[in-house]
Amino acid sequence: MHYFTPKRCASSRKIMYHDKAQAEFAAREAFIERGAELWVYRCDYCSEWHLTHHGPREERLLRGMDRYAASRQGKPRSRKRGFKPRKR
Numbered sequence: 001m002h003y004f005t006p007k008r009c010a011s012s013r014k015i016m017y018h019d020k021a022q023a024e025f026a027a028r029e030a031f032i033e034r035g036a037e038l039w040v041y042r043c044d045y046c047s048e049w050h051l052t053h054h055g056p057r058e059e060r061l062l063r064g065m066d067r068y069a070a071s072r073q074g075k076p077r078s079r080k081r082g083f084k085p086r087k088r
């Protein structure tokens, strides 16, 4: 077992990682252990790396689109009578 007391950012109170690889490793562990999807970003205040639940902007946009698509396609409406699947 390894005991290490992580330093925490004075501003965000998040655990500080010295390099990106370390943060990404921690993010992967969190995902494996808790199924938590975390993102790595560089802090403006301490210029170390932190983990966040919020993804990059593009990723969030994509997810928003996914959710939108899912809301439209996720619940299949009862098929109209006489509906014929299109042949390919």
Ligand SMILES: [Zn+2]
Binding pocket: 009, 010, 011, 012, 043, 044, 045, 046, 047, 048, 050
């Ligand atoms: Zn910070």
